[in-house]
Amino acid sequence: MKKVILALGILVAGTATLSLVSCDKLKKEALKNLNYDLTFQTAETQFTVSPQSNTGTYFDAASASETLDLDKFIKDNTANQLGIDNIKSAKIKSCTLTILNPDAGNNFQNFSMAQVKLNATGQPQLELKIENNPDTYAESLTLPVDASKDILPYLKAGNWNYMIGGTLRTATTKDLTIKVRFAVDINVGS
Numbered sequence: 580m581k582k583v584i585l586a587l588g589i590l591v592a593g594t595a596t597l598s599l600v601s602c603d604k605l606k607k608e609a610l611k612n613l614n615y616d617l618t619f620q621t622a623e624t625q626f627t628v629s630p631q632s633n634t635g636t637y638f639d640a641a642s643a644s645e646t647l648d649l650d651k652f653i654k655d656n657t658a659n660q661l662g663i664d665n666i667k668s669a670k671i672k673s674c675t676l677t678i679l680n681p682d683a684g685n686n687f688q689n690f691s692m693a694q695v696k697l698n699a700t701g702q703p704q705l706e707l708k709i710e711n712n713p714d715t716y717a718e719s720l721t722l723p724v725d726a727s728k729d730i731l732p733y734l735k736a737g738n739w740n741y742m743i744g745g746t747l748r749t750a751t752t753k754d755l756t757i758k759v760r761f762a763v764d765i766n767v768g769s
Contacts, residue, residue: 613665614768617656618672619734621645621761625679626743628757632750637692639744641757646738653767665767669731672762674707676743677719679756687717691748695722695759699736714748726764734763 626641650663674695678686687693694708707722733739741759 612769613657613660614766615653615657615661617653617765617767619649619652619669619763619765621647621739621759621763623758623760624741625756625758626741628743628751628755630751630753631747634747634750637694637744637746639696639742642740642742644738644740647734649734649737649765653765657767661767661769663735665769666731666734667766667768668729669734669763669765670726670728671707671724671730672726672764674722674724674762675719675760676722677758677760679758680753681716681718681755682753683716685751685753685755687712687720688715689747689749689751690745693720693722693745694743696742696744697733698740698742699733700738702733702736705730705733730763734765 622645624643624645626643628640631638631640649666653662653665654660676687676693676695681687690712691714692708692710693712694706697705697707707724709720709722712720743757743759
């Protein structure tokens, strides 16, 4: 009887060990095939642009910084399975400027050209701009983007510095509060 119990104990222990090894292999195999397409939205960074009277000449209006917590965003959207080191590609989907306090005489109609300059540590400056902004009332502008350009190094830098500017066709007469927001398509996988 002791031999039967001992043999049963060895069999149960062996089966449990094989099950644990098999679970680890299954987990590793499942992680190899993870792939997510996510859209990351930056915070709505705000700028105050003072009244401008110089028309026809480009001016840098205001700057601000934003710290990106992309690792947390990815972990939150992949059940903590992936992080910033698992990004395969990152491409700007959109860049939108919005005036929070427009009126008939102070809106994007005043701008013949509007631009956002994006800086990240160790990376060349990115410039997004609309060259021939229509001469019509507008509270927001969506700047053209190069959706094929991979901006992964900019995201990994962790901190973005923005500069907004433009060229006026007509002067502005009051402080304009402008927010900028980026949407970035991110592919992450193992």
